[in-house]
Each structure stands twice: as C-alpha cells, then as structure tokens.
Amino acid sequence: MKNEQFKLHLQTIDKTFWFLFGMLIVVAVIALFSASSTLVYSNHSALGPIGQQMFFIAIGVIAAFGIQFVPTHWVRFFGYILLAISTLLVYSTMIPGNPLVVTINGAARWIRIAGITFQPSELAKLSLIIVIADQLARIHKEADKKKYFYRTLLITAVVVLPVMASNLSTAVLIGGIVFCLWILARVPWKYTLSIVGIAIVALMIGYAVVEFGFVRPGREMHGPFKRATTWVKRIDRHFVEDGTSKYVLTDDNIQEVYSSVAIARGGASPLGVLPGNSKERDYLPLAFADYIFAIIVEESGIVGAIGLIFLYLAVLFRACNVSSRYSDMPAMLMTMGLALMITCQALISMLVAVGLGPVTGQPLPLISRGGTSVLITSIYFGIMMGVSREQLLLRERVNETIEQSEEEVPIVTVE
16 A cells, blocks of 8 residues: 555656756756866866766755655744754844855855855745744735734845845845745735835945945955945946957956856857857856856857746746645745746846846756755655645545545436
8 A cells, every 4th residue: 555655656757847856957067067067177187077067966865856745834843943043144244253154255154064065045045935934824814914024024134134145146036036925925015115115225335335434445345245346347337348458458357258158159050069069168157057058058059048947937837737726825825936946046147148137146946056055956846746746636526526426426327
C-alpha cells in the first residue's frame, strides 16, 4: 500500500514546473562554461569554480525534489522561523566590526558561518514572501483588510530597512512583490497607493540629499547607508550623464561598456556567435554573475534572448495556472509571490545587462554564479511544485469521493 501511495505521489509531480526548472539549469550550465573564463584563469583550474557551481546546482535539484513533498502548512510554519533568523542576520551586517560579515566590492551583504558564505537577504526574501502570504490569507471580511495591511507593512518595513542599507535594488524588489501580494489579496487601493506614494517621495528626497549633499561636493558618507553615494552615481551615470561619456572607458562604467559590446556582437546574427565563442567574457568583470545575460545574448543572439525571457515568463504563467485552480489562499499567494520574485528579478537583471536600467547587482535567477542564489531559487521551485502537487492530490481525492458516492446511490427501478 505504501508503494502505491508513493507511486501516486510521484505521478502528481508537476511536470511543467520540472521542465522549466530543468531548462533553466541547462541554460545555466552552458552559460557557466562560457562565462567563467576569468575565474578559471584566476584559479588556475578549469574545474574549481565550475565544479563548485555545479555542486550547488546539484544540491538545489535535490532540495527542490525533497521540498515538493513537504506539506504547505509546514512550509508556512518554518517560514516564520526562517524570517526571524534571517532578519537577525541581516541586521547583524549593519554592526561595525562584526567578524561574521564579509564585505565584497564595498557591500556588506554576506555572512560567513562555519566557512560557509551566504547572503542573509536571500533567506529574508524567501521567508518574507511566505509570511506575508500567510498573513494576507487571514483576511476574511472587510474589517480585516486594514488590520492585515498594516501588519504586513510593519513586517516588510522591519525586513527591508537593513536590506536597503547594502542593497537598494533588492529592497525595492521586495517592496514591489509585497505590493503585488496586496493587490492579489484585494487590499483597498487607498492603502496600497498611499504607501507607494510615500515610498517614492522618500526615495526622491533621499536622492536629492545624497546628490547635492555628498556626490556633487565630493564628500563621503559614513554609517549604515554609506553605499547611498554609489546608488546615486549609478543613477546619474545612466540617466544624467551626456551621451559621449559612455564611450570613455572607466572603472565605473567598464561593465556597461563591455556588456553593450557583447550584445552588439550577438545581435549581428539571430543565433549570435554560438556557445563557446564569446570574446567579451574575457573583459567583462562580472560576466559570470550580474552580466551573464550579456554573454548569453552574445553567444545565442536574439533567439536565445527571447527563449530565456519566455522561460522565465512561463514560470509565472504556470504559477498563475496553478493558483487559479487552488482553493487554499495562503498557498496561492505564496506561489504567486515566489513566481513574481523569480520573474521580476530576471527581467531586472536582463534590463540592466542590455543597458535599459542602472546597475543594480541583481543576479539572473538560477543562472548567475552564486551558491546562495541558486539554492534559494531551487527552494522557490520546490515550494511551487509542492503547491501544485497538493492541488492535484486534492483533485484526485475529490474525484474518488464523487465516484464512491455514485456507486453507493441505490438504483431504484419502477415496475
């Protein structure tokens, strides 16, 4: 009987999600081999950095497979625990002299514990979506909307504040996903739009203060928000500087310049220069991370670019399809939040790589090099697969109940 149940459970695995997950992994492996030349050169080994990332991908696949069998109510329970832990870790990155904090490129986003380095903000993103979805699902009447709106707003603010100190784009992304969840939970527009307006005004004031108080006078900022000058300079470089400055190669714009060259080479042919023939990977500093999409476009052209965009959008469409047929409101909101996070982050990373947005540092989900990002994205997929699987199991049970009830109904004959 146990074998039959296990077989039934395997039959209810969401094959569409697994196909999309597998296709993204294939793209990740190909792009990894193409874009890691600088890492291979610096490590004097072709297997070191590539093998490490392949290890994380393998662990991610195993994690996704196991998590899809975890009941969603347990996912929600552990989401609260993870949110508390990740929030404490994110706040710890703001403590000066914290020995656990690792600073890379001037950003204190990483924590190293027992030799393992990871970004606590990635854990915070995952757990926050789970908790916000669970809280909003408790809205049952009109009077609940105001209560849970302010509760989720407070939770989001507590998590976003320390994230903003080191990574503004991630903070804005989290805020955007929470806004979408408010809309899906039918929170009144007067609440959501008022918060959006306040956030926009606050960001504009912050930009003006940093621009005229520090950037233009050439002063340096100190404290937890010292990276604000970096954000403002990136915005200025993208929107304010004159068109001739982009042709002058500097340490600040080297990524944008070589990314544009890579995309131009790929755009010369619908199929690009074909995998393995990239030249700009040797000059683009973060070809394997934030700008890996530029290398993908260079080697696969417009066909590869559109195909990858379609894969990420397909993840969102599949989540919409699963959520539209699922009666469990917390699971529906959780699925949509996770899918939106994957898709929106991917689109932002792509827009930056093609020069349509200022530098943000957002990785391409599951494809950019980075162990934390790969593992967390795999967990996203595992949770969404689990929601879909539960829905299929529920539907099968309902059908079995209907069939049994039809069999038990006596047939009355009239002579």
